[in-house]
Amino acid sequence: MKMIATAAALLAASFAALPASAADLVLYTSQPNExxxxxxxxxxxxxxxxxxxxxxxxxxxxxxxxxxxxxxxxPAADVLLIADTVTLERLKEAGKLMAYKSPEASHYxxxxxxxxxxxxxxxxxxxxxxxxxxxxxxxxxWQDLAKPEAKGLVxxxxxxxxxxxxxxxxxxxxxxxxxWDFYKSLAANGAIAAGGNGxxxxxxxxxxxxxxxxxxxxxxxxxxxxxxxxxxxxxEGVSAxxxxxxxxSSAKHADAAKAFVDYVLSEKGQAGFVKLGxxxxxxxxxxxxxxxxxxxxxxxPLNAPAAVKNTDQDLKTFSSFFGAK
Amino acid sequence: MSEYLRRGNSxxxxxxxxxxxxxxxxxxxxxxxxxITGVAALMRGGAYALxxxxxxxxxxxxxxxxxxxxxxxxxxxxxxxxxxxxxTDLPGKGALSFLFVxxxxxxxxxxxxxxxxxxxxxxxxxxxxxxxxxxxxxxPLYSVGGIALLYGxxxxxxxxxxxxxxxxxxxxxxxxxxxxxxxxxWRVFRDITLxxxxxxxxxxxxxxxxxxxxxxxxxxxxxxxxxxxxxSTLIFTKFSAFGPRTFGDxxxxxxxxxxxxxxxxxVQNRAxxxxxxxxxxxxxxxxxxxxGRWRLVVLPLLWGLIFIMLVAPFLALVAGALVxxxxxxxxxxxxxxxxxDEILFHQSVTRVAFxxxxxxxxxxxxxxxxxTVLAAYVLTKRKDLASRLVAGLIEIPYSLPGIIIAVCFIxxxxxxxxxxNVTLYGTIWIILLAYFxxxxxxxxxxxxxxxxxxxxxxxxxxxxxxxxFFRRLIDIIVPLIAPxxxxxxxxxxxxxxxxxxxxxxxxSAGTQTLGVVIYNLDDGGSADLASAMSVLVVAMVVVLMLLxxxxxxxxxxxxxxxxS
Numbered sequence: 001m002k003m004i005a006t007a008a009a010l011l012a013a014s015f016a017a018l019p020a021s022a023a024d025l026v027l028y029t030s031q032p033n034e035x036x037x038x039x040x041x042x043x044x045x046x047x048x049x050x051x052x053x054x055x056x057x058x059x060x061x062x063x064x065x066x067x068x069x070x071x072x073x074x075p076a077a078d079v080l081l082i083a084d085t086v087t088l089e090r091l092k093e094a095g096k097l098m099a100y101k102s103p104e105a106s107h108y109x110x111x112x113x114x115x116x117x118x119x120x121x122x123x124x125x126x127x128x129x130x131x132x133x134x135x136x137x138x139x140x141x142w143q144d145l146a147k148p149e150a151k152g153l154v155x156x157x158x159x160x161x162x163x164x165x166x167x168x169x170x171x172x173x174x175x176x177x178x179x180w181d182f183y184k185s186l187a188a189n190g191a192i193a194a195g196g197n198g199x200x201x202x203x204x205x206x207x208x209x210x211x212x213x214x215x216x217x218x219x220x221x222x223x224x225x226x227x228x229x230x231x232x233x234x235x236e237g238v239s240a241x242x243x244x245x246x247x248x249s250s251a252k253h254a255d256a257a258k259a260f261v262d263y264v265l266s267e268k269g270q271a272g273f274v275k276l277g278x279x280x281x282x283x284x285x286x287x288x289x290x291x292x293x294x295x296x297x298x299x300x301p302l303n304a305p306a307a308v309k310n311t312d313q314d315l316k317t318f319s320s321f322f323g324a325k
Numbered sequence: 326m327s328e329y330l331r332r333g334n335s336x337x338x339x340x341x342x343x344x345x346x347x348x349x350x351x352x353x354x355x356x357x358x359x360x361i362t363g364v365a366a367l368m369r370g371g372a373y374a375l376x377x378x379x380x381x382x383x384x385x386x387x388x389x390x391x392x393x394x395x396x397x398x399x400x401x402x403x404x405x406x407x408x409x410x411x412x413t414d415l416p417g418k419g420a421l422s423f424l425f426v427x428x429x430x431x432x433x434x435x436x437x438x439x440x441x442x443x444x445x446x447x448x449x450x451x452x453x454x455x456x457x458x459x460x461x462x463x464x465p466l467y468s469v470g471g472i473a474l475l476y477g478x479x480x481x482x483x484x485x486x487x488x489x490x491x492x493x494x495x496x497x498x499x500x501x502x503x504x505x506x507x508x509x510x511w512r513v514f515r516d517i518t519l520x521x522x523x524x525x526x527x528x529x530x531x532x533x534x535x536x537x538x539x540x541x542x543x544x545x546x547x548x549x550x551x552x553x554x555x556x557s558t559l560i561f562t563k564f565s566a567f568g569p570r571t572f573g574d575x576x577x578x579x580x581x582x583x584x585x586x587x588x589x590x591x592v593q594n595r596a597x598x599x600x601x602x603x604x605x606x607x608x609x610x611x612x613x614x615x616x617g618r619w620r621l622v623v624l625p626l627l628w629g630l631i632f633i634m635l636v637a638p639f640l641a642l643v644a645g646a647l648v649x650x651x652x653x654x655x656x657x658x659x660x661x662x663x664x665x666d667e668i669l670f671h672q673s674v675t676r677v678a679f680x681x682x683x684x685x686x687x688x689x690x691x692x693x694x695x696x697t698v699l700a701a702y703v704l705t706k707r708k709d710l711a712s713r714l715v716a717g718l719i720e721i722p723y724s725l726p727g728i729i730i731a732v733c734f735i736x737x738x739x740x741x742x743x744x745x746n747v748t749l750y751g752t753i754w755i756i757l758l759a760y761f762x763x764x765x766x767x768x769x770x771x772x773x774x775x776x777x778x779x780x781x782x783x784x785x786x787x788x789x790x791x792x793x794f795f796r797r798l799i800d801i802i803v804p805l806i807a808p809x810x811x812x813x814x815x816x817x818x819x820x821x822x823x824x825x826x827x828x829x830x831x832x833s834a835g836t837q838t839l840g841v842v843i844y845n846l847d848d849g850g851s852a853d854l855a856s857a858m859s860v861l862v863v864a865m866v867v868v869l870m871l872l873x874x875x876x877x878x879x880x881x882x883x884x885x886x887x888x889s
Contacts, residue, residue: 023835026834027834032850032851033674033845033846033854034671034672034851037672037674040673041671053834053835055832055833056849057845057848058848058849065830068732068735068830069735069750074748074751076751076833132460132652134460135460152463155550160562161848192552194550194552195550195848196848196849197850198847198848198849198850198851198852199550199848199850201651201850201852202651202850202852204652205650205652206445206651206652207445207652208445208461208462208463208464218850222650222651222652223650225650225653226649226650226653226659227650227651227652227653228652228653229652322552
């Protein structure tokens with residue numbers, strides 16, 4: 001009898017521990033967990049009456065989640081903060097986004113946000129080369145990764161798990177000296193593409209691989225904590241994603257969503273990102289520690305409309321080189 | 326057996342329809358919905374391209390290969406521990422048993438992470454022994470062998486628990502009779518114990534095989550970096566690239582997995598067919614074999630296995646949680662509690678995940694027990710086609726990767742329920758229902774094998790004396806199958822508490838589970854946070870198991886599986 005009572009008490013206790021989920025805003029983001037928590041904390045400190053529930057996953061996966069929910073007719077998210085504008089452009093064309101003209105937009109380069117207000121870039125995240133400090137060859141350009149010294153030692157994130165990785169592949173494919181042949185030569189040199197940027201970080205930091213393609217803030221942050229890593233902005237240039245924010249047309253909490261957009265674009269929001277180690281998108285905000293001056297970073301151009309159209313084909317091309325089907 | 330059964334007499338009329346209804350809602354409806362969606366999507370084109378894709382058959386082969394080898398490994402380890410700890414006079418059995426069951430508590434992806442950290446070029450363990458491989462060496466675990474090995478380690482406790490439930494029911498009579506006739510220890514084991522424990526072994530093998538086929542966490546960590554895809558990671562990858570063909574492709578892949586699982590079930594049935602395993606006697610009396618000098622060999626072997634399977638990976642995990650950044654060598658100077666601080670005091674998701682997982686696991690375990698006792702009762706009494714179909718339907722969801730179950734339930738329950746007009750999607754209840762569906766067969770197996778050993782005479786005597794159905798259930802049947810019921814509850818709780826794949830697609834803001842949080846943390850590059858969370862999960866489980874240990878003396882013998 002006592003056992004049943006104990007069991008029932010345990011059950012009731014765990015029932016009572018259920019959080020009362022009355023969120024005032026639901027955010028879907030691809031930022032790493034600590035950064036997403038810090039962003040949400042900053043927003044809630046500036047807007048104490050709004051409680052935020054957030055969901056984190058790699059961009060392709062969080063979009064898949066969103067699409068599955070939309071297909072079933074009950075999307076839960078109000079606002080998106082994901083890796084790249086190409087994905088949001090596709091959502092905009094499908095009519096899934098809500099336009100909002102934020103007053104903060106005047107402080108941004110017009111190229112960084114959608115003219116009708118469907119999405120706004122919040123940061124500048126470049127993809128460059130990370131290497132383990134124990135490696136003998138120190139790479140300085142993308143072509144260095146295809147050299148014999150790097151055979152079997154290169155890892156990169158898969159476009160199936162990372163939005164930045166897809167944009168990176170599409171950007172490099174458009175560079176005359178690199179193109180898809182560069183990726184073919186990488187695959188022939190034993191490079192693997194798996195998981196997201198987090199996997200690349202672990203792989204190179206642990207020494208399993210010596211070289212990796214990765215987003216800038218991760219290795220710069222970890223190096224400051226003592227990890228045996230070094231980050232390089234390669235000679236040919238870097239690709240960039242801008243982690244845009246957008247409101248969904250099916251949002252249930254539109255006002256809170258607009259407040260969130262205003263916050264991440266405001267000075268306070270941008271200062272929060274700088275503290276986390278991201279390059280801010282807003283004009284006149286200083287660079288974070290560990291980065292070279294903004295003018296010295298050569299950002300390669302991306303043909304955005306072509307990228308939207310060719311995404312499926314590009315994914316197939318990439319997969320055919322790296323065996324991921 | 327059929328001449329004893331007169332339809333409608335020994336069972337209440339509502340029982341079979343009730344079981345059928347439950348199974349329909351939990352298994353048939355979601356699967357049918359997926360099949361319809363898949364067929365519709367396939368008819369729009371792409372069926373030929375999918376079936377002739379070599380990667381499909383390659384991953385099917387990998388799935389079978391790793392599952393079979395993994396099952397063999399877990400059978401060897403699990404049976405070794407079950408027989409030695411259940412039947413002999415080894416000292417320290419309680420501690421060994423407790424520690425052996427522990428690896429099952431650790432989510433599979435964490436096990437994989439811990440082993441990878443233990444064996445990579447930057448492993449502190451290997452560095453301390455000066456045998457660390459040089460920079461750039463391939464990780465030996467990123468291979469078919471590595472995946473199979475971890476399947477074996479992960480599922481050995483499942484075999485152990487399933488077999489132990491069967492061993493608990495072996496009465497002393499047969500062994501004592503053999504001894505009195507002059508049989509030695511090995512003869513007794515071979516002729517009496519082993520044949521009678523066959524249902525338990527088969528049940529364990531079946532669970533291990535089916536778990537290996539549907540496992541996601543281990544092949545995700547170990548297989549993907551080496552481009553080795555099993556069917557479950559292939560499905561996840563396809564779903565991650567959500568497109569118009571996704572549901573069609575996923576439906577075909579799911580049916581392959583379903584076919585493999587049905588074949589596995591058929592093999593198990595075949596092995597048990599035509600034999601009678603019924604015994605009379607109270608369960609819980611165990612026969613003890615005296616080991617004598619063999620103790621000196623066996624004891625270090627068992628403790629050695631425990632060290633490799635549990636202690637070393639756990640130490641690697643703790644090391645991973647204490648480093649300030651991944652790749653920094655751990656020393657007294659560099660050790661930092663930052664990860665624990667962030668997890669416990671900053672990440673809001675931690676408390677939510679613990680509450681959710683505990684609630685889901687206990688609600689699933691106890692809810693399923695009620696359902697499986699009824700279902701097992703019905704399925705062992707009826708041997709007609711309808712009950713075989715029902716048994717098959719129950720079996721299928723567990724063998725499918727959790728991803729499929731999740732997709733099925735999204736399709737069925739995303740729109741508001743008719744009449745009540747309540748949407749289950751995005752709430753914790755859809756995860757609960759999906760768990761019910763996925764773990765029904767896990768809960769059923771130990772209970773079924775116990776029911777198979779019940780002689781109907783006792784129950785019929787009660788019926789003749791005028792006892793009604795529920796009276797018979799409570800007074801005769803439940804006490805006799807109590808060890809199996811307890812094992813079933815604990816098994817389901819263990820698995821549900823740290824599962825990842827089902828909740829990977831069903832979770833939403835506020836309904837994250839522990840497995841999801843750990844995977845997301847690692848996936849997002851916060852390996853130290855993932856390790857810290859894993860350490861907390863293991864600590865929680867140890868505390869729960871210790872609590873069980875404390876109240877164990879009030880429970881009937883054999884309910885707490887690791888106690889003799």
